[in-house]
Amino acid sequence: MSDAEIDRIFRALADRTRRDIVRRTLGGEASVSALADEYDMSFAAVQKHVAVLKEAGLVTKHPRGRERIVRADPDQIARARGLLAQLEGLWRARFDQLDHVLSDPITPE
Amino acid sequence: MSDAEIDRIFRALADRTRRDIVRRTLGGEASVSALADEYDMSFAAVQKHVAVLKEAGLVTKHPRGRERIVRADPDQIARARGLLAQLEGLWRARFDQLDHVLSDPITPE
DNA sequence: GTTATATACAACCAAATGGTTGTACATTCT
DNA sequence: AGAATGTACAACCATTTGGTTGTATATAAC
Numbered sequence: 001m002s003d004a005e006i007d008r009i010f011r012a013l014a015d016r017t018r019r020d021i022v023r024r025t026l027g028g029e030a031s032v033s034a035l036a037d038e039y040d041m042s043f044a045a046v047q048k049h050v051a052v053l054k055e056a057g058l059v060t061k062h063p064r065g066r067e068r069i070v071r072a073d074p075d076q077i078a079r080a081r082g083l084l085a086q087l088e089g090l091w092r093a094r095f096d097q098l099d100h101v102l103s104d105p106i107t108p109e
Numbered sequence: 110m111s112d113a114e115i116d117r118i119f120r121a122l123a124d125r126t127r128r129d130i131v132r133r134t135l136g137g138e139a140s141v142s143a144l145a146d147e148y149d150m151s152f153a154a155v156q157k158h159v160a161v162l163k164e165a166g167l168v169t170k171h172p173r174g175r176e177r178i179v180r181a182d183p184d185q186i187a188r189a190r191g192l193l194a195q196l197e198g199l200w201r202a203r204f205d206q207l208d209h210v211l212s213d214p215i216t217p218e
Numbered sequence: 219g220t221t222a223t224a225t226a227c228a229a230c231c232a233a234a235t236g237g238t239t240g241t242a243c244a245t246t247c248t
Numbered sequence: 249a250g251a252a253t254g255t256a257c258a259a260c261c262a263t264t265t266g267g268t269t270g271t272a273t274a275t276a277a278c
Contacts, residue, residue, distance in 0.1 A: 231267085
């Protein structure tokens with residue numbers, strides 16, 4: 001997984017509207033216009049948010065008639081979660097390495 | 110946890126350099142100048158990256174002599190991970206609700 | 219005390235972001 | 249066929265982002 005790809009995932013998640021789109025399309029698919037109805041902004045703005053999510057792989061778009069159906073991809077979210085878990089793992093590894101020498105939370109400086 | 114706060118956390122993580130700073134300061138604290146030595150950019154640029162991480166609560170800064178010691182906060186990372194886990198939970202809830210009626214992955218359209 | 223190091227902070231700049239409106243095209247409905 | 253709906257996409261605009269340089273200040277080293 002490239003750095004650019006990770007950038008895209010986290011940047012896509014760094015917007016309230018986009019997180020909400022993910023929530024809605026995880027709970028059940030929706031057309032772009034159905035999504036647009038939910039927010040106080042233009043259709044084009046919502047269209048752009050969906051595009052950002054799609055670029056990040058967090059969402060897929062399938063044509064159905066004249067509509068475009070948006071569906072969230074739980075796997076990509078799981079991947080993002082995995083990245084954070086990895087970071088936390090580093091922290092744990094640090095203390096494992098120190099073998100709890102500094103286990104007291106009040107570290108003398 | 111406010112939307113603005115969540116925005117800050119994910120935006121802070123949406124940059125390769127900042128993710129690397131988190132990694133390094135999880136594995137062991139570092140001064141801002143020590144961090145700056147690691148990257149091909151100015152001290153001021155690194156200083157700004159640290160500030161973004163601090164605003165997001167991913168990192169703390171403590172003065173030690175003339176230095177400022179940067180330390181990552183694993184709890185805040187865990188919180189971010191929790192948010193993603195929550196999203197995934199919605200997806201699972203969806204299928205729990207449907208009681209596996211659509212359990213076949215190839216959904217006919 | 220002077221010099222070197224570490225930081226803070228302002229001003230500036232190019233590029234990206236998040237929004238808008240307008241136009242064009244495809245599909246569906248009547 | 250004609251009208252309405254859903255989407256695509258371009259052009260534009262204000263603000264934010266990620267970088268720079270320059271200047272000032274605090275601490276440390278000699």
